Amino acid sequence: MPMHGLRRLTVLAAVAALSLPLGLTSAGAATAQLPAATHQAAPAAAPFPGAYISPWGDAQIALGGDALSWMEREGITLEAITPFAMDADRKGFSMPIGSTAGDGLDIRGRIFYPGGLNFHHVASGKTITLKPTYIRVMPTPSYTAGVAVDGVPISDEVVIAESTYAEVMLGARPSFTGFRIKQAPFYLTAEASRLFASITGGEAPPVGALFGTLTPNFDYIPTAPRS
Numbered sequence: 001m002p003m004h005g006l007r008r009l010t011v012l013a014a015v016a017a018l019s020l021p022l023g024l025t026s027a028g029a030a031t032a033q034l035p036a037a038t039h040q041a042a043p044a045a046a047p048f049p050g051a052y053i054s055p056w057g058d059a060q061i062a063l064g065g066d067a068l069s070w071m072e073r074e075g076i077t078l079e080a081i082t083p084f085a086m087d088a089d090r091k092g093f094s095m096p097i098g099s100t101a102g103d104g105l106d107i108r109g110r111i112f113y114p115g116g117l118n119f120h121h122v123a124s125g126k127t128i129t130l131k132p133t134y135i136r137v138m139p140t141p142s143y144t145a146g147v148a149v150d151g152v153p154i155s156d157e158v159v160i161a162e163s164t165y166a167e168v169m170l171g172a173r174p175s176f177t178g179f180r181i182k183q184a185p186f187y188l189t190a191e192a193s194r195l196f197a198s199i200t201g202g203e204a205p206p207v208g209a210l211f212g213t214l215t216p217n218f219d220y221i222p223t224a225p226r227s
Helices: 003-016 065-075 165-170 190-200
Strands: 023-025 056-063 075-081 090-098 110-113 117-122 126-136 142-149 152-162 172-175 179-181 184-188 210-219
Touching: 056 152, 065 075, 065 142, 065 210, 075 172, 090 126, 090 184, 117 190, 126 190, 165 184
Parallel strands: 023 117
Antiparallel strands: 023 126, 056 090, 056 210, 075 117, 110 126, 117 126, 126 142, 142 152, 152 184, 172 179, 179 210, 184 210
């Protein structure tokens, strides 16, 4: 496969990740019994292990209206974990792409990003943390993350939100320095919805609700100067 084709495909993975950080911690050891996961991270068949994506770049995530309404209704505040950074209006966040984060696929078809999100639930005093963060290429573009409650790990990887290749590539455009995907939508999974409801004891956004849109900018031309 030509290198430009490989980059185009692997860019899809970065579109999913990031997308939507959350962090929740539970106070004390009394944590609600969590439902069995509906997704299990498939261990195999990464077609491009180590595939190179970008030496640098950035991604912006705008939280969906359903996600924002849910947080307001349930009394949840969102905190970005460095190097993620919250927007000034608290309705989205940004994250780095590149050699300082993840710039290639691992053997499970994922791009790793340091940082993550904390969801602080005031009523229960719990904090749900989504970290580490991954963008998956297969079987669908998806945002996955490890989950901890009050600092106690619950799962190594949960599929938080998913998209489709068609929707991701709809906003794909070349740029002067690489590749850009505009407002790729990611939708909350049943697994994530049950997880949030179980931990907080309240409601969660409905399954399939728009969790957020991702706009990554990949600067992968080796001769392009870094701004």
